[in-house]
Amino acid sequence: MNIDDVKKRAEQLRQEIQKHNYLYYVENNPEISDFEYDLLLAELESIEKQYPELKTDDSPTQKVGSDLTRGFVSKKHPYPMLSLSNTYTIEEIQAFINRILKIVDRQPTFVCELKFDGASISLHYRNGQLSEALTRGDGEQGDDVLQNVLTIANIPRQINTNIDFIVVRGEIIMTRETFNKLNQERIEQNESPFANPRNAAAGTLKLLDPDIVAKRNLECYLYYLLGDTIEISTHFERLKQLKHWGFNVPEWTKLCHNIDEINHFISYWDKERTNLPFDIDGIVIKVNEIDLQEQLGFTAKNPRWAIAYKFKAEQATTKIISVSYQVGRTGIITPVANLEPVLLSGTIVKRASLHNADQIKLKDIRIGDYVIIEKGGEIIPKVVGVDLSKRPEHLAPFTFITHCPECHTPLIRNEGEAAHICPNYYCPPQIKGRIEHFVSRKAMNIEGLGTETIDELVTKNLINNPADIYKLTKEQLITLEHFADKAAENLLKSIEQSKNTPFPRVLFALGIRYVGETVAYKLANSLKNIERIINATFEELIRIDEIGEKIAHSIINYFQQSVHRMLIDELKKAGLQFEMKNDALPKSDKLKGMTIVVTGTFPHPYNRKKMEELVVQHGGKLVKSVSKSTSLIVAGEKPGPDKMQLGQQFGIKIIHQDDFLSMIESE
Numbered sequence: 001m002n003i004d005d006v007k008k009r010a011e012q013l014r015q016e017i018q019k020h021n022y023l024y025y026v027e028n029n030p031e032i033s034d035f036e037y038d039l040l041l042a043e044l045e046s047i048e049k050q051y052p053e054l055k056t057d058d059s060p061t062q063k064v065g066s067d068l069t070r071g072f073v074s075k076k077h078p079y080p081m082l083s084l085s086n087t088y089t090i091e092e093i094q095a096f097i098n099r100i101l102k103i104v105d106r107q108p109t110f111v112c113e114l115k116f117d118g119a120s121i122s123l124h125y126r127n128g129q130l131s132e133a134l135t136r137g138d139g140e141q142g143d144d145v146l147q148n149v150l151t152i153a154n155i156p157r158q159i160n161t162n163i164d165f166i167v168v169r170g171e172i173i174m175t176r177e178t179f180n181k182l183n184q185e186r187i188e189q190n191e192s193p194f195a196n197p198r199n200a201a202a203g204t205l206k207l208l209d210p211d212i213v214a215k216r217n218l219e220c221y222l223y224y225l226l227g228d229t230i231e232i233s234t235h236f237e238r239l240k241q242l243k244h245w246g247f248n249v250p251e252w253t254k255l256c257h258n259i260d261e262i263n264h265f266i267s268y269w270d271k272e273r274t275n276l277p278f279d280i281d282g283i284v285i286k287v288n289e290i291d292l293q294e295q296l297g298f299t300a301k302n303p304r305w306a307i308a309y310k311f312k313a314e315q316a317t318t319k320i321i322s323v324s325y326q327v328g329r330t331g332i333i334t335p336v337a338n339l340e341p342v343l344l345s346g347t348i349v350k351r352a353s354l355h356n357a358d359q360i361k362l363k364d365i366r367i368g369d370y371v372i373i374e375k376g377g378e379i380i381p382k383v384v385g386v387d388l389s390k391r392p393e394h395l396a397p398f399t400f401i402t403h404c405p406e407c408h409t410p411l412i413r414n415e416g417e418a419a420h421i422c423p424n425y426y427c428p429p430q431i432k433g434r435i436e437h438f439v440s441r442k443a444m445n446i447e448g449l450g451t452e453t454i455d456e457l458v459t460k461n462l463i464n465n466p467a468d469i470y471k472l473t474k475e476q477l478i479t480l481e482h483f484a485d486k487a488a489e490n491l492l493k494s495i496e497q498s499k500n501t502p503f504p505r506v507l508f509a510l511g512i513r514y515v516g517e518t519v520a521y522k523l524a525n526s527l528k529n530i531e532r533i534i535n536a537t538f539e540e541l542i543r544i545d546e547i548g549e550k551i552a553h554s555i556i557n558y559f560q561q562s563v564h565r566m567l568i569d570e571l572k573k574a575g576l577q578f579e580m581k582n583d584a585l586p587k588s589d590k591l592k593g594m595t596i597v598v599t600g601t602f603p604h605p606y607n608r609k610k611m612e613e614l615v616v617q618h619g620g621k622l623v624k625s626v627s628k629s630t631s632l633i634v635a636g637e638k639p640g641p642d643k644m645q646l647g648q649q650f651g652i653k654i655i656h657q658d659d660f661l662s663m664i665e666s667e
């Protein structure tokens with residue numbers, strides 16, 4: 001490779017890693033496994049080491065990924081919240097110990113702990129009182145998710161100490177049992193399931209409604225105590241102190257004196273981990289003595305006194321019986337291997353994704369082969385390779401289908417793309433997929449229109465596109481299976497209510513390829529109405545934050561198709577929102593992160609509705625009833641006595657109109 005190629009590759013890697021950071025930390029929906037991610041990072045690190053001139057300040061090798069999101073107040077971490085460098089072999093741990101021995105003045109001991117696979121949290125206690133709970137964010141500052149953390153059992157709100165400020169760090173996790181139940185509910189409600197408990201825990205922690213968080217049964221394990229005036233001199237003793245204060249400290253922790261003991265702990269948990277009720281993705285090894293930790297210090301991203309040993313994703317070998325093809329809502333064909341059932345990471349696996357024709361060809365996967373499967377970031381496991389030693393003789397090379405398995409239209413491939421596509425817009429799974437996406441909770445949120453009902457409506461030719469939903473009548477609905485009067489009325493009500501869905505979500509509901517929730521919001525917020533979006537040029541689009549060439553082409557291509565313009569006309573006629581409402585736009589974010597109840601009557605020119613609008617316009621979350629997670633009550637004349645009593649009982653701040661108005665008007 002010449003220097004230009006190396007430069008290009010480094011840039012490519014940086015973009016790729018940043019994309020995966022975003023998918024992991026913000027979307028909680030990673031596309032690749034941690035191991036694959038670490039390979040990308042290692043390649044970039046090695047290029048930057050060899051060519052230091054190519055290193056940039058914002059390179060992902062220099063910064064931890066960021067989980068900062070809209071809707072929370074972000075605050076500075078009093079001690080940076082770093083990540084751990086990952087290792088995969090015992091030799092790398094030996095190298096870690098050797099590096100330490102070169103720096104410190106005496107032999108350290110090591111604490112081995114489980115590496116919980118969840119979302120990290122930093123709890124701040126001021127004079128023993130829990131005052132903030134910050135996510136890792138970008139390591140420098142994190143989002144304050146205290147209201148959500150308060151819903152988690154066994155996080156003490158108060159501890160018995162006279163130390164004025166301490167920080168306790170740990171991991172918020174979801175057990176596999178809770179995760180399975182949650183996903184089942186989500187599937188029943190036509191919502192996309194979480195890929196794994198980590199994503200579910202991290203996603204839940206960032207919900208804006210603590211009442212929903214409370215129902216998700218999150219748990220928290222604490223493994224790190226920090227503070228300038230703590231006199232306990234070892235990590236192991238600090239964990240004991242945390243336990244004494246009432247924190248949920250992991251019991252699976254061991255003080256080790258040498259590499260053999262560390263190795264033993266690792267091998268034990270590599271086998272035993274499937275018997276734990278939650279996921280761990282490795283072992284953390286920490287220098288025990290705090291003064292030695294201080295001597296060792298930190299690099300830009302990691303402490304030098306701790307390291308993670310990551311378990312390799314569990315693998316299993318099984319036979320491919322056949323290959324079937326799924327047709328997505330955008331027409332993309334995904335080949336899926338049907339397997340002889342096999343146990344992998346605690347679940348029986350019968351299917352694995354083969355991604356696309358190129359991947360099958362590259363790995364030379366054939367029907368009848370024994371393949372190695374592995375769980376990556378996604379729900380469906382993937383085939384990572386073929387066990388050629390088990391290949392039966394004369395196994396025919398694989399041939400990809402040429403026609404759509406559902407509507408038999410010849411498949412096409414767009415230039416530069418790996419996917420085969422069914423170009424028939426009216427191919428039944430595409431029609432159903434578009435409608436399923438349109439009604440889903442994050443889009444139009446139409447309750448009562450599950451996959452089976454959509455199937456029946458499409459099959460009976462009652463709906464063909466999202467606009468047809470708004471033409472459904474009660475008489476039509478009661479002809480459906482399992483649809484009595486009440487269900488039909490509820491569905492019609494939900495359809496009617498969906499007309500108030502704000503423009504960004506309507507835009508997301510259209511299902512334009514690559515236009516997820518965030519891009520839809522940015523697009524709607526910059527161009528304000530659908531006409532400007534339809535007529536936007538490529539240059540206008542790529543000027544918008546988060547919109548690159550690929551997304552811009554996709555948006556232009558979508559609106560060039562008359563079928564889409566007709567759909568929008570019909571949806572407009574049905575009364576959907578196609579412009580950004582100015583009064584819905586935030587005026588400030590002074591109330592960001594606050595859950596507010598407005599009660600009583602308010603003198604002219606205000607009234608309760610106006611006061612409630614002000615809460616929303618200034619970034620607050622308006623709720624109707626008082627709970628432990630309410631941050632503020634705005635009380636007018638004759639406030640609800642129950643609300644006031646509960647407010648006092650929970651120690652919630654109660655303010656009157658004047659104070660509220662000066663709060664939002666202050667500079």
Ligand code: IVH
Pocket residue numbers: 082083084085113114115116117118119120121136170171223224284303306308
């Ligand atoms: S200690 C400065 N201990 O792993 C070191 N981290 O990749 C602080 N994690 O961000 C971290 N279990 O979210 C530590 N027993 C454990 C852990 C643990 C899980 C997570 C944590 C951290 C990430 C690093």
